[in-house]
Amino acid sequence: MVPATRQEECKGKPEVLHLSFELGRKEWKLAFAVERSMKPRIRTMAAGDLQAVRQEIVAARQRFKLAEDVRVVSCYEAGRDGFWLHRFLISIGVDNVVVDSSSIEVNRRARQAKTDGLDVQKLLSMLLRYHDGESGVWSVVRVPSVEQEDGRQLPRDWEVLKKERTLHRNRIQALLISLGIRLTLKADFAERLESLILWDGSPLPSEMKLRLKRDWERLELVERQIRELTKQREEKVAEGGSVAMRLIGQLLLLRAIGMTSAWLFVQEFFAWRQFRNRRQVGSLAGLTPMPYRSGESVNRDQGISKAGNVRVRTMAIEIAWAWLRYQPQSQLSLWFKQRYGPGTRRSRRVGIVAMARQLLVALWRYLETGVLPEGAVLKSK
Numbered sequence: 340m341v342p343a344t345r346q347e348e349c350k351g352k353p354e355v356l357h358l359s360f361e362l363g364r365k366e367w368k369l370a371f372a373v374e375r376s377m378k379p380r381i382r383t384m385a386a387g388d389l390q391a392v393r394q395e396i397v398a399a400r401q402r403f404k405l406a407e408d409v410r411v412v413s414c415y416e417a418g419r420d421g422f423w424l425h426r427f428l429i430s431i432g433v434d435n436v437v438v439d440s441s442s443i444e445v446n447r448r449a450r451q452a453k454t455d456g457l458d459v460q461k462l463l464s465m466l467l468r469y470h471d472g473e474s475g476v477w478s479v480v481r482v483p484s485v486e487q488e489d490g491r492q493l494p495r496d497w498e499v500l501k502k503e504r505t506l507h508r509n510r511i512q513a514l515l516i517s518l519g520i521r522l523t524l525k526a527d528f529a530e531r532l533e534s535l536i537l538w539d540g541s542p543l544p545s546e547m548k549l550r551l552k553r554d555w556e557r558l559e560l561v562e563r564q565i566r567e568l569t570k571q572r573e574e575k576v577a578e579g580g581s582v583a584m585r586l587i588g589q590l591l592l593l594r595a596i597g598m599t600s601a602w603l604f605v606q607e608f609f610a611w612r613q614f615r616n617r618r619q620v621g622s623l624a625g626l627t628p629m630p631y632r633s634g635e636s637v638n639r640d641q642g643i644s645k646a647g648n649v650r651v652r653t654m655a656i657e658i659a660w661a662w663l664r665y666q667p668q669s670q671l672s673l674w675f676k677q678r679y680g681p682g683t684r685r686s687r688r689v690g691i692v693a694m695a696r697q698l699l700v701a702l703w704r705y706l707e708t709g710v711l712p713e714g715a716v717l718k719s720k
């Protein structure tokens with residue numbers, strides 16, 4: 340009996356063609372295999388070449404002697420390329436999953452080889468294990484629809500603009516202080532700039548004055564865009580044309596919840612996520628506690644996981660402080676005051692994180708059932 344000369348050749352008709360992607364800025368690497376014992380087929384192509392992806396899938400089917408209608412499954416890590424590739428693969432009949440990069444197991448040795456070729460083979464081996472039934476091999480990212488993803492652009496753009504405004508203001512004031520001038524920035528800054536003088540009575544240097552004018556113009560542009568987005572945001576909520584807008588309006592009825600926090604909670608979290616229990620709410624926000632207990636070692640608390648949505652987590656902690664102020668008779672506020680009120684400043688900072696998790700769960704239940712958080716009150720009209 341003559342042994343097979345290629346590992347790829349196997350008896351019978353394989354059911355699934357497995358494909359993994361390693362996405363680079365200039366090049367993509369693709370790895371194909373049918374089962375674990377096979378040597379993977381590795382191919383390199385230009386980044387974003389969708390026609391080449393189609394051709395490589397066809398070539399892999401032919402190479403492994405598969406039928407044209409064989410099932411194809413694929414995976415790639417969530418990253419810069421987002422979800423457009425996932426939508427393309429689904430459109431051509433490929434069963435794709437987007438993988439959370441932080442959930443991929445790694446070698447714990449001090450030194451390890453890392454190349455794109457090794458990475459794509461690692462993903463392929465994990466994809467084979469995943470479709471063999473190892474559900475805990477990694478975490479799969481839930482892909483939003485185009486509309487759901489588009490709904491997150493306005494609040495994220497508003498967030499970027501707020502940071503840019505702070506940057507421009509700080510730069511202008513830093514430049515002025517470097518000249519010995521301390522000035523509050525107001526709407527008439529451009530006019531006042533012409534009359535500013537240095538400590539010795541001399542006028543501002545010409546190049547410095549031009550730079551300050553350019554920075555002020557950029558600041559005015561950012562301020563105008565912030566006002567436009569704020570108005571656009573309020574108009575959309577007032578119209579209430581979608582489920583997300585109605586959820587935002589529902590959150591706005593509560594004291595301590597403003598437009599910014601309501602918009603972020605809904606568009607980043609509640610509008611398109613389907614939670615089954617409170618643990619999923621806390622986990623997705625990265626507010627899950629991480630204890631350390633191993634053998635006879637000292638038990639300690641490592642804090643929270645911080646593995647979820649950083650925007651929601653940050654806002655939840657900020658709103659928890661506001662909840663203490665504007666909802667003082669709520670069950671959450673009374674619990675915090677009883678347990679952490681007499682403690683130190685550090686203990687209150689730890690406690691507010693625990694309260695933020697409970698508050699997110701309470702808001703989720705409020706949006707799902709319409710039942711107010713215990714002891715909470717609505718805004719007066």
